[in-house]
Amino acid sequence: MVVVDSSVCAEKPAAAEPRERILSAAGQEFAERGYEAATVRDICLAAGVNLAAVNYYFGDKQRLYIESVKHAHEQRAGQVPLPEWTAGTPPQRKLRDFVGNLLERMLGFGQPPWQVRLMMREVLHPTDACRELVEDYVRPRFTLLVSILDELVDGRLSQTELRRVALSIIGQCFVYRAAGDVVAMLVPREELESHHSLAPLADHVTGYALAALGEAGPLVGAHQRIHQFREEASP
Amino acid sequence: MVVVDSSVCAEKPAAAEPRERILSAAGQEFAERGYEAATVRDICLAAGVNLAAVNYYFGDKQRLYIESVKHAHEQRAGQVPLPEWTAGTPPQRKLRDFVGNLLERMLGFGQPPWQVRLMMREVLHPTDACRELVEDYVRPRFTLLVSILDELVDGRLSQTELRRVALSIIGQCFVYRAAGDVVAMLVPREELESHHSLAPLADHVTGYALAALGEAGPLVGAHQRIHQFREEASP
DNA sequence: CAGCGTGTTAAACACGCGTTTCAATCAAGT
DNA sequence: ACTTGATTGAAACGCGTGTTTAACACGCTG
Numbered sequence: 001m002v003v004v005d006s007s008v009c010a011e012k013p014a015a016a017e018p019r020e021r022i023l024s025a026a027g028q029e030f031a032e033r034g035y036e037a038a039t040v041r042d043i044c045l046a047a048g049v050n051l052a053a054v055n056y057y058f059g060d061k062q063r064l065y066i067e068s069v070k071h072a073h074e075q076r077a078g079q080v081p082l083p084e085w086t087a088g089t090p091p092q093r094k095l096r097d098f099v100g101n102l103l104e105r106m107l108g109f110g111q112p113p114w115q116v117r118l119m120m121r122e123v124l125h126p127t128d129a130c131r132e133l134v135e136d137y138v139r140p141r142f143t144l145l146v147s148i149l150d151e152l153v154d155g156r157l158s159q160t161e162l163r164r165v166a167l168s169i170i171g172q173c174f175v176y177r178a179a180g181d182v183v184a185m186l187v188p189r190e191e192l193e194s195h196h197s198l199a200p201l202a203d204h205v206t207g208y209a210l211a212a213l214g215e216a217g218p219l220v221g222a223h224q225r226i227h228q229f230r231e232e233a234s235p
Numbered sequence: 236m237v238v239v240d241s242s243v244c245a246e247k248p249a250a251a252e253p254r255e256r257i258l259s260a261a262g263q264e265f266a267e268r269g270y271e272a273a274t275v276r277d278i279c280l281a282a283g284v285n286l287a288a289v290n291y292y293f294g295d296k297q298r299l300y301i302e303s304v305k306h307a308h309e310q311r312a313g314q315v316p317l318p319e320w321t322a323g324t325p326p327q328r329k330l331r332d333f334v335g336n337l338l339e340r341m342l343g344f345g346q347p348p349w350q351v352r353l354m355m356r357e358v359l360h361p362t363d364a365c366r367e368l369v370e371d372y373v374r375p376r377f378t379l380l381v382s383i384l385d386e387l388v389d390g391r392l393s394q395t396e397l398r399r400v401a402l403s404i405i406g407q408c409f410v411y412r413a414a415g416d417v418v419a420m421l422v423p424r425e426e427l428e429s430h431h432s433l434a435p436l437a438d439h440v441t442g443y444a445l446a447a448l449g450e451a452g453p454l455v456g457a458h459q460r461i462h463q464f465r466e467e468a469s470p
Numbered sequence: 471c472a473g474c475g476t477g478t479t480a481a482a483c484a485c486g487c488g489t490t491t492c493a494a495t496c497a498a499g500t
Numbered sequence: 501a502c503t504t505g506a507t508t509g510a511a512a513c514g515c516g517t518g519t520t521t522a523a524c525a526c527g528c529t530g
Contacts, residue, residue: 018477018478034269034271034360035272036269036271036272037270037271039516039517039518040517040518040519041516041517041518049478050477050478050479050480051479051480051518051519052478052479052480052519052520052521053477053478053479054518055518055519055520056477056478060518060519061518061519120359121359123413123414123416123417124355124356124359124413124414125269125416126416126417131420134417134420134421135420138417138420138421139420139421142421153455156455157454157455160426160429161439161454163421163422163426163430164430164436164439165443165454167407167410167411167418167421167430168407168439168440168443170410171406171407171408171409171410171411172402172403172406172407173406174406174409174410174413174414175402175405175406175409175410176402176406178358178359178409178413178414179358179359179409179413181358181360181361182358182361182369182373183402185366185369185370185373185374186369186373186374186377186398186402187398191395191398194395195398195399195402201399204396204399204403205403207447208400208403208443208447209447211446211447211448211449211453212442212443212444212446212447212453212454213446213453213454213455214446214452214453214454214455215453217449218446218447218448218449218450219392219396219400219447219448219449220388220391220392220448220449253507253508274486274487274488275487275488275489276486276487276488284508285507285508285509285510286488286489286509286510287489287490287491287507287508287509287510288507288508289488290488290489290490291507291508295488295489296488296489
């Protein structure tokens with residue numbers, strides 16, 4: 001009967017602690033087992049709170065799920081901000097930065113892996129609560145990528161074609177995260193590391209795109225060429 | 236207590252009917268709702284059989300799931316066979332055929348969409364039962380693609396680089412199926428059709444790869460160029 | 471101190487699930 | 501026609517789930 005919204009908790013940082021713990025535990029459980037298979041009991045056990053807490057703070061399981069997805073996204077969003085570009089930054093460099101940024105967020109080095117996994121579930125089977133997440137978060141990034149590509153080809157491709165190229169770039173990054181387990185079965189063990197480390201992947205995807213767009217030489221025999229667009233000391 | 240295996244049903248085509256119906260209904264339910272959310276009751280209701288039938292034919296829910304995944308795969312496998320190539324077929328043509336074939340299987344035109352959706356779930360979260368599916372089915376295709384690419388660049392790329400390119404190609408096709416709903420949110424309504432129809436997509440992916448590998452001109456201003464590699468009358 | 475709201479706890483509830491049971495039915499074999 | 505085994509039918513059983521309840525502990529206010 002007691003209605004609790006986030007603004008109340010923002011005023012009381014001491015009381016916000018169990019709420020945070022529940023959100024974190026719920027995110028992990030939902031990401032690992034899926035919505036149906038994850039149980040409120042396990043979540044509360046992992047969070048170290050009583051079974052009734054989830055109902056007290058969130059009302060029911062579904063609203064807990066929605067909040068945990070948002071929570072995971074908000075944590076992720078601030079962690080890997082886009083680099084700052086000056087007016088003179090060449091589009092090739094922007095593209096490399098964007099791809100590196102995208103891969104860093106998707107493969108999530110040094111960050112808890114369940115956050116992305118949770119969002120991947122939403123991508124595969126969107127729920128009402130998270131369509132807004134696409135609007136607020138995914139679309140701006142997508143639009144940015146399209147504009148970078150537009151600058152790169154200097155208006156020589158239509159918007160339709162630009163979107164296709166953008167989806168090609170995203171798809172190449174996407175497959176490593178979404179189908180990561182299958183990828184791990186397909187490539188030799190010793191090669192896996194290079195397939196899942198950031199810089200070689202980003203170089204490959206960027207070089208692949210630049211070559212396809214005629215903004216760089218073909219991939220064949222051009223292994224090191226795009227290194228000029230890479231910042232050496234990554235943050 | 237009664238053990239029933241498929242060989243027995245193969246001898247009695249009349250008795251094989253309910254088994255097939257259950258498999259089909261189960262595949263649909265599992266694909267739509269996921270393993271946990273799908274209920275045996277709904278499956279039996281949709282199949283028009285009694286609740287006890289699933290236990291009689293398959294033992295329990297898990298074995299029904301495994302069998303339904305295999306069943307969906309086997310149906311799919313025979314439906315879209317790879318085209319026959321002669322010794323003189325150029326690798327560009329092979330690549331275009333392969334990509335078209337991959338997209339046709341993934342986007343599944345004119346075929347029940349739940350079969351692919353079911354397998355997508357497995358790709359995202361592989362279960363024990365379906366790792367063999369990767370070995371028997373995915374790996375041969377992947378190896379074939381790598382060999383086509385190898386023939387295309389005539390040994391000028393290492394196996395590691397070839398695998399990366401292969402994954403890039405697969406990723407581009409993959410994203411349209413796995414993240415199809417999100418893609419639908421990102422591109423304008425009227426453009427959706429062209430993004431989800433086979434020939435333009437296959438042309439784009441193939442052209443993108445050929446351009447990146449230096450086997451064709453860049454995408455910019457080369458809209459129609461790869462049509463020479465496309466068979467006009469697709470089966 | 472009494473009153474009250476906030477947070478927490480343990481126990482219980484109602485429901486839907488996978489699974490089992492057992493009798494009824496059907497199709498041959500002899 | 502009777503027997504036998506395979507198949508189907510309806511009902512029930514446990515069990516685990518999400519959710520609710522009511523009692524309790526604490527801190528603050530008047």
